[in-house]
Amino acid sequence: MSVLLPSRRDFLVFSSICSFASICKGGAISDISKAALGGQVTNTDSVFNIVAAPDSVQLGPQGHQPTAMWCFNGSYPGPSLRVRRGDEVQVKFINLLPEPSSIHWHGIRLLNAMDGVPGLTQPPVDPGESFVYKFVCKDAGTFWYHPHLNSSEQLGRGLIGSLIVEDDTETEVDHDLIWLLSDLRLDQKGQIHESFGSIHDQAHAGRLGNVVFINGSLSDSWSVPYGGRIRLRLINGSNARLFRLRLNGPSVNQVAIDGHPVPPRVIREADVLAPGQRIDLIFDLHTAEELEIEDHGNPDRAYFLAKIGIAKPSIGRGQWYGQNLKPLPANDIPQFQITEIPRLREIPLVLSGGAMSRQMSPQSVWQMNGRAPTMGHGPDHFGREPLFSISLNESVVLKLINQSAWFHPMHLHGVVFHELLGSDSLGPARDTLLLAPGQQKRVVLKAEFLGDWMVHCHILEHQHSGLMGYFRVSA
Template sequence: MSVTRRQILTGVAGLAVVGVTAGGLGRYWLGRSDPEVGHDYQLIAAPLDVELVPGHTTQAWAFGPSAPGTELRARQGDWLRVRFINRLPVETTIHWHGIRLPLEMDGVPYVSQLPVKPGEFFDYRFRVPDAGSYWYHPHVASSEELGRGLVGPLIIEEREPTGFAHERTVSLKNWHVDEQGAFLPFSIAREAARNGTLGRLSSVNGVHLGVVDLPAGEVVRVRLLNLDNTATYRINLRGQFEARIYALDGNPIEPRDLDKEYWLGPGMRIDLAIRAPAAGEVIALRDGPVRLGTFRVVAPVEHSATTRDWPPALPANPVSEPDLSNAEKLNFNFEWVGSVSVDTDNGRPPSLWQINGQAWDITDKTCADRPIARLVKGNSYILELKNMTQYQHPIHLHGMSFKVIASNRHEVIPYFTDTYLLGRNERAQVALVADNPGTWMFHCHVIDHMETGLMAAIEVA
């Protein structure tokens, strides 16, 4: 049975010291402990009733008392320690999207850990090497679990001041709900074979047509995160303002003006600096012509810190620079299978997509034992990504960052990322140093593309 937001808050407040059944009793803390020794969080996944459609209740699943879930923060270089407690009726994990971490903390079932069963907990503990905007979500039954609300922002703060006195986190997500707030199918085979199964109700920080306040006259860092299962947003702003891009997918770039629109695929993030106009003005946040939400400009709080000049570029993350002149080249073809096969007896999803002729079977716990590529630790590689389909694919690599260096479709100013939106019939080149040992997932972040074949494993040893 679902609980209300008030019950979650009340229940959490009463859990200062509680035993959790997972091979014994455990003592855990809420929120953060002493900041001098890192960032400790207790994070509970549980059913939660939310009101997405006015006057109707949706039985979501949430990390904490909201969906999207609790914003977690840590400082670059520090330890992030999270005791994750599963109070859902299903098993799950947490994957820390975009974070370069040890394999055993990556949250992929039967590859880096066993699923966390109902009533159990798992302690995630790792250092965060890079500053930026990231997020977290399960890697179990992803269409349903992300679709029900199990997503949340993870913000890694720079070690030194950045010049921004104000910032806002803006989580974008579509919901698969009908006019009464009841969930619709998260994946439909005929849609999974195309762009993916889209939700019908957009939200900004969990609210349809949500409003985010900006202080008048100030330069505000706005972290836009696409936490959707499927949707690629054609981000554009309308109103009186100035805006620059400061980071893509957690990694800083040389600041440049925001173009007419920016295509933000599932799993991708963009950090903007927006100079807010006078109080009373509004800036429309749009997906192409469709309004997603509103930035409302309000009078700044008296005596608050101010940022009126453009801050300098953010400090670069310590990502290894690939040696392009000595890099080995590897080809990856992203293809449509060409037919739909459904094994109803075994409950397998249809096989619709493949990488280099191999379709991933999410019901097969041994798929990662057959990696699509084996990389030598410390060597540089150029990966040629060839989209042989008529649909976009946001290609995401776990455990490492890669540098986008070329595309046959548009000019590239090289930058580091963990997710690249590979356009229709596009051929792009990305480069990396294989500096993190393990078996890492390499997949499309349109979730029902991933679950119907568009995933592989890359081994670094």
């Protein structure tokens, strides 16, 4: 029961934040970013300005020391962008960081030139420069955005945001909540810990934070203004943390994974939510009910994440939907016949290295297919040659083989894929798939878009130190 678990406020570092109220405020550039923003972003015509810049954010309670971070539009997380399926989204990205950056639209199937990977799909956006992203959102669902350069540090300093694509025939709910989950590694002064580039993090489980946030907040009590049906969109925007969310209260349906609908299924525990992944839940809350959510991602250090209840007094009444929950409207993604799969070309992708491995060395922490791309985040850090090539419109089976002793959520850009479950069924459409230590998984995918596309581990310290390459889709 959650009352026995520690809350996030009990985390050691948080009490440290509280005791450092008097450190002076930094971030001279924050005024520039606010000026460049020109007020609120608008989404009426799916045209946005996104400014990345240093800023200071009140992570702890009021009166305590703000944290110097890197922010999209001055907030942590950045603005939540809501668009309609089929819209052409236009984002002017302005970089006011002290280093080059970009924005990648995680999970969005788009043209290669808009994928936001410096050195592969576009030049880096230098400090003071801008880049206009234009893409059509083909799929409704829960997506997110973040830089794709020096990702461990840029996300670890706060550059994350959600992108929600709505459908005209969306399943009706009274409240549509987004929880962008993240963690930050903070020092004793409540500032971002400067341990970026740590070989220990790279070779082990990545840069785990010491404080977990929901939409940048420490609040563990959330409320909707009145009862009814609630959609909760969970996004894991942390560098390395695996969430395993246990749900106590009303019955909860899992309705989408990585943005794409799945048949509604009542769960007491959501699938593991690895970095980059999303899960959508739908549940009904009436009268005095509350949904309590615990994170058992690390079974030895489970904690109470938050609860969702109805504000008191409730200011209205939601609809009563009964037990009837229809699947979300499907996205038009490639479909596969199970009978065609044995005929498809199979491409192995072997992940090796990391701590406790003989393949690991200071020059090569991780390897993909035995190859160790240059460490770091320069223009050739993902290797000069593609890991594999696929013809346009070809379907292939990719065999992911984790020879290491560590978890790897593997993310492919430019495609959605399905895991092959045994010989006769397919898992849900995904863009990021978690491999446990020593695990092998086969996925089927169809190459729909030309170009060079990243394939990498979404534990960003693994990505930084070798688990990052690309595949080529050619005509």
